[in-house]
Amino acid sequence: MTARLSVRAQLTLAYGALMLVVEAILLAVVYILMTYVPSYRITAVDGPLPTWEPARTVPLDARPAAGIVVESKADVLASLLWSFGVGLALVTGLGLFVCWVVAGRVLSPLARITAAAHTATTGTLHERIALSGRDDELKRLADTFDGMLARLEREFGAHQRFAANAAHELRTPLAVTRTMLQVALAHPEDHDFRVLGPKLLATNERSIATTEALLVLAGAEHARVRTESVDLAALAGEVLGQVAAEAAQREVAVLHRLPATWVAGDPELLRQLLVNLVHNAVRHNHAGGQVAVGVVPGHSGGATLTVSNSGPVVPQDELAYLFEPFYRRQGRSAVGRDQGRAPGGRGTGGPGHAVGHGLGLTIARAIAEAHDGRISVVAHHAGGLSVTVTL
Structure with a gap:
């Protein structure tokens, strides 16, 4: 060879x-x-040479x-x-x-x-080429490769954190359930099933909610979007109708501006995006607060969806972490102490609020990116957030 x-x-x-x-x-x-x-x-010169040199004849055979x-x-x-x-x-x-x-x-x-x-x-992603010199094809190739390594390092770290957090979120309710059962079996005379049953049921529902959220996230990240014409304003109106009772119970006013706006996308995924954002806005609010939902048609097709809410003040340095899976501002806690936390990561701190799994905004971002869109969040100085999705 x-x-x-x-x-x-x-x-x-x-x-x-x-x-x-x-x-x-x-x-x-x-x-x-x-x-x-x-x-x-x-011509061959065989005669006398010029006068300034001694006259001599050079035979041909002597050359x-x-x-x-x-x-x-x-x-x-x-x-x-x-x-x-x-x-x-x-x-x-x-x-x-x-x-x-x-x-x-x-x-x-x-x-x-x-x-x-x-x-x-070999798994070492922190090394960089850092090629210096003039901006030619090879330097642009090296810079592109450095950018790819940086993105891989971020994604690999995010997946490691996601795996660790998912394992913790799924293990915690199982550990609580095991502890309850062990105590009940050790002292059956001290436990009434009518008291223990609802506790076990609540813990089980938390595990199911987290698992379902993980499935939704996996589907949003890897699904092939079924594209059809969808009235985003109509979907938003349906979702607002679903949360109206909860908003009234929490004394949160809901405002909306929803002109007919058609976009190309998957209606089920877009509905899930709206559900996550609107539920976050209602549950991460305070009594007497408000939620504003608006849809604006794009100039060349598409649309811009904005969901704003009042609520606690969110520091600017925490905005980037709101899209992290299982991120909660007050930290992760056991099931018995995790009341008042809703999907998306911001605890409300109030009694009777839904247990959160910390995946709401993560799922919303995955759905927006699946539709070639982008999502951003801005913190209000007076408290609360504005989440903007551009499709």
Whole structure:
């Protein structure tokens, strides 16, 4: 099997061959011109030499054998071919050496990129090429590779945190259930099933809610969006109708501006996005607060959905974490102490509020990205948030 030449050797041979072809063409052109253009008048001088030199006669057989005697047009062309041949060999050899050096310098960034890629395959994603110099194709390639490594590092870290948080969220209610059952079995006379049953049922419902949220998140991240024309305003109106009773119970006023707005998307996923955002806005509010839902048609199709709510003040440095899975501002806690926390990560702190699994905004972001949209959040100085989804 023939060994494959390196890129450096291939470039060197390619440049050398190109240079050799150019030199050969130059030799042919010069030879043709020297053959047909000049008029040669060459005569052999056997008589006395010029008066400024001593007169002497040099026999033809006494001339050096190694010299070149030019006595005719054929001699001129032969000497021309000989000189060009020697020069061609020397220049080609020097050119190949220069091409080898230049190719090595040009391709040296590729060696650094290859080394960084090899390091990344071992799981080390923090290494960067950081190629300096002028902004050429290789530097742009290195910068793109650095950006890809940075994104991979962030995604890998996020998946590690997600796996750890998911394991904790699923383990906590199971551990609580086991503890309740162990205590009840150890002291059955001290426990009434009418008291223990609802506690076990609530813990079980928490596990089911978290599992269902994880399934929704996985479906939103990896689903193929079924595209059809959807009236986003009509969907928002349906969702507002579903949360009207809960909003009234919490004494939260709901305002809306919903002109007919048609977008291309999956109606079920868009409904889930609206449910998560509106429920967050209602549950992360306070008595006497308000929620505002607005839809604005886009100039070139699409739409902008905005869900704003009053509520507790959210520091600016925490906004980036609101989309993290299972993130809660008051921290994760056991089932018995996790009342008052709703999907999306912000605890309400009030009694009787829904238990949250911390995946609401994460699911909303996944749905928006599945529709080639984007989602952003802004904190109000007086408290509360505004979540904007552009589709």
